[in-house]
Amino acid sequence: MADNKTDTKKISLTRNDRLKVAWRSTFIQGSWNYERMQNGGWLYSLMPALNKLYTKKEDRIAAYKRHLEFFNTHPYLASPIIGVTLALEEDRANGAPVDDVAIQGVKVGMMGPLAGVGDPVFWYTVRPIVGALGASLAIAGNIVGPILFFVLWNLIRWAFMWYTQEFGYRAGSRITDDLSGGLLQKVTRGASMMGMFVIGALIQRWVKIDFKPVVSRITQQKGAFIDWNHLPSGAAGIHKALTEYNLGKGLSLDKVKVTTLQDNLDQLIPGLAALLLTFLCMWLLKKKVSPIIIILGIFIFGILLHVVGWL
């Protein structure tokens, strides 16, 4: 990094300054707008650093205007870009020949690829996994669910934001070369694999379709079902029945064994209908059908099939 020896005192950003910037970058999307997207939040984040680096009014004005240019990326992946920008601005304030074009170039050059990393990693891997974990606890009425989700998510988020900002700050302008290399690509690939794996599991577990139509009614032979009329009375009877039932592995409860379409499907592939429904949704989304329409369609479909008696 260029250091200017003619300068008597070198201004540098302390850890505390950088922490302030990192905290403010939490609000980077606050003024998201259709014209220049995250630009207001970007300037808001850098403000403490810019004010420290530039004391002359015209320098400050130039810096503010420079950082109100268009900017948009994944809100967490803005952190490494902020780090690099801090390093560049620091050099500039100390007299290095870093011009507006260089700073804008770094911002624009990094925001695209980094957004491409943040979306699959955070929105499509970490949040579904942590969310599903918390939600599965919450559905069972366990208060740990939301707490776990909140704590885990914010730990991961804050650690990521702080360390990547520091990494960007240290690496300075060299980070752009680093990021276009193998590591970033590897993280994205790994996240996609992990994400797809968990999504496969979630479809099986959480998409609920239960086909009601009865395929067969078989009257079972004596001894295959619990003979309710000949049980001992009282607790002894309950004990005997539960022993015979053996958590569904022993005798069946009723004389007539009812097999629904769902039972047959589950013997073949559990969750097959859920899988097919997901594929249908994927196909519709690729055909540019709005997700909202699909969601409403599924509700109407569910109500209709329920009225007919299929679901």
Add this chain to the structure above:
Amino acid sequence: MSAISMILVVIVAFFAGMEGILDEFEFHQPLIACTLIGLVTGQLTAGLILGGSLQMIALGWANIGAAVAPDAALASVASAIILVQGGQGTKGIGSAIAIAIPLAVAGLFLTMIVRTITVAIIHIMDAAAEKGNYRTIDMWQVICICLQGLRIAIPAALLLIIPASQVRAMLEAMPAWLSDGMAIGGGMVVAVGYAMVINMMASSEVWPFFAIGFALAALTDLTLIAIGTIGLSMALMYLKLDEHGSNGGNGGGGNNNTGDPLGDILDDY
């Protein structure tokens, strides 16, 4: 509902609205927002279960670039309020979810309105930058965030004003076939979020992971943590092996890197 509860609900709604756009602390996710509303209204369990169920549906909702996803903030806040006002406890969750979905769409339009208003605010910031007035810029950033909070807090307050008896009457007027059907729809609608995720990530390289995940999930003894651990380990192993393959310099290893043979063929044209 007591006045204190109402004020607390509006505050929760305000935070959810802020977070709906910031996407940092995740207060707007149903799991958090519904639980908090349940907590401040004294119906923690109902709110918790609603939050969990709605979270499952909202897992794949994310704002990617220009694509618009349903608004989780309004969906969770409004459905939780309706659930509480309806007074049916955990039984009302099915219909609360069904009501939440159209509201998620309405929330989308509110976001668009606020984001358009923000364009004007950005020009005020420009003018302040011209004068070097950083306090004004900071102030307007905070105002923008508050506007996003109000986006959810105002509809929440309006919903609270509607008397509980009216909400209750409306929910009770709903025939059983409709509410049951909606609950069934709610069980299936989760698939849309997953489909969005898959469309985003799928390549020939990752489909086997999907298949293994689907097959393993049928073993009900495996918890989600166990499944996550297996997935993570497999991904790490795959990347490690792939690295060795590439280092060997053989054609097979090199091919794995792109992960999309079809794309390669197309690129060659």
